[in-house]
Amino acid sequence: MSNLRALDPTFTDSFDSAIRTFSLAPDVDDGKVQARCADGVFSLELPKKASAASKKTAVQ
Template identity: 55%
Template sequence: MANLTRYDPFHLTRFDPFGDFDDLFRGFFVRPVAFEGQPQMQIRMDLKEDDTAYTVHADIPGVKKEDIHVSIEGNQVSISAETKIEKEEKKGEKVLRSERYVGKVARSFTLAHDVDDSKAQAKYSDGVLELTLPKKAASSARKLAIE
């Protein structure tokens, strides 16, 4: 059985001349995709806080500890690491595909309290960077007497 639709001359559909205008720019603002064979490495981390210090566990696999840099400025902490490619070619062997990341990664974050950088400690083992960042003692405010 066929579906029949009754024609109604007074039911006018709205004409929208700019209806597809949004679709015109839809493909222009797309986030770039990493090239095949160049995966993007990210520093993933856990941040914990207690009364006296912050503890950071950052995953930075495949990096030598000499290539990791941590800087502390007040309550701003920055971690950066650089991986380098080491060429190893054997006679009669060719690389078909390489998915290991080569380049520099960095991550910065801001803490609620200033860090005492003279007591801060960093340890790196098994691809995990552990930072112990003691909080700086709050300076006691003193009230000045007006003479």
């Protein structure tokens, strides 16, 4: 890519869009999913549903 930039100063290597789909686990609260893109890093926050997050097991 750097060679193309040297030959053509108007060359850009950006993309217009990207699509990726996948299934969420049953314990993910799909109403609270958040996505961010900062400094070229795409991050997903997939919080668990309240019932899944508060599940406790007694240890004897």
